[in-house]
Amino acid sequence: MERNRFPDIEREFQAREPLYSEWFPLLEGRRVVLDIGCGHGDFLIEKTDQSPESFFVGIEISRKRVAKTSHRLAKRNRKNYAVIHGDGEWALKVFFSTASVDEIHINFPDPWLRKRHWKNRLLRPSFVLQVIRVLKKGGKIFFVTDVEEYARYAVEVFRQFEWLQSVYPTEIVQNLYERFPTLFYQKMSPLRPIQYVCFEKIENSLLG
Numbered sequence: 001m002e003r004n005r006f007p008d009i010e011r012e013f014q015a016r017e018p019l020y021s022e023w024f025p026l027l028e029g030r031r032v033v034l035d036i037g038c039g040h041g042d043f044l045i046e047k048t049d050q051s052p053e054s055f056f057v058g059i060e061i062s063r064k065r066v067a068k069t070s071h072r073l074a075k076r077n078r079k080n081y082a083v084i085h086g087d088g089e090w091a092l093k094v095f096f097s098t099a100s101v102d103e104i105h106i107n108f109p110d111p112w113l114r115k116r117h118w119k120n121r122l123l124r125p126s127f128v129l130q131v132i133r134v135l136k137k138g139g140k141i142f143f144v145t146d147v148e149e150y151a152r153y154a155v156e157v158f159r160q161f162e163w164l165q166s167v168y169p170t171e172i173v174q175n176l177y178e179r180f181p182t183l184f185y186q187k188m189s190p191l192r193p194i195q196y197v198c199f200e201k202i203e204n205s206l207l208g
């Protein structure tokens, strides 16, 4: 039996080619929100229901988690979403035009704690350049983690770019919400404080 086949994923866009003719009409004229590293899709399940007028895109590197997210959203009959299977930085480059996105959410990214593994982190300068390019002016990137050191690293990276400004005066806010709709929030919030970082694109960059 062939393994790892998920033939019936709804609303999935894959690496094969950016099907712009299918893609652009979905986003046109709507508030566009991305969840990068969407895991099992809990954040998308809550937000697609709360904001039916917005369009949500989950991006996830694990094929199994893409399938799970897709099935859970389809089962709830949501129409305002798509799921991309692939790396976050790659997906921004391939699927999103300049100044087309309102919000980017990164919830509990894998922290890769050892310094020699930092190169594996989703959040790195080349990724942030893509974030700046795809965000609209006034668009925001939200970064949530239970790892204080990763939150500090994120702030350090965001600060390198003059087009971004912290939304919170203290740059990192702890325990901002009593409840946050992701699986990893449920796992981690009883163990340690949750760190919230949010930066806004304040002006158009050379990138867009």
Ligand SMILES: C[S@@+](CC[C@H](N)C(=O)[O-])C[C@H]1O[C@@H](n2cnc3c(N)ncnc32)[C@H](O)[C@@H]1O
Residues within 6 Å of the ligand: 036, 037, 038, 039, 040, 059, 060, 061, 062, 065, 086, 087, 088, 089, 106, 107, 108, 109, 110, 122, 182, 183, 184, 185
């Ligand atoms: C710790 S889990 C958090 C999942 C979910 N956001 C939550 O809060 O419950 C991190 C997720 O990011 C995904 N991931 C890791 N690296 C990624 C990358 N480069 N691009 C997209 N997704 C990635 C992992 O497969 C995993 O599902």
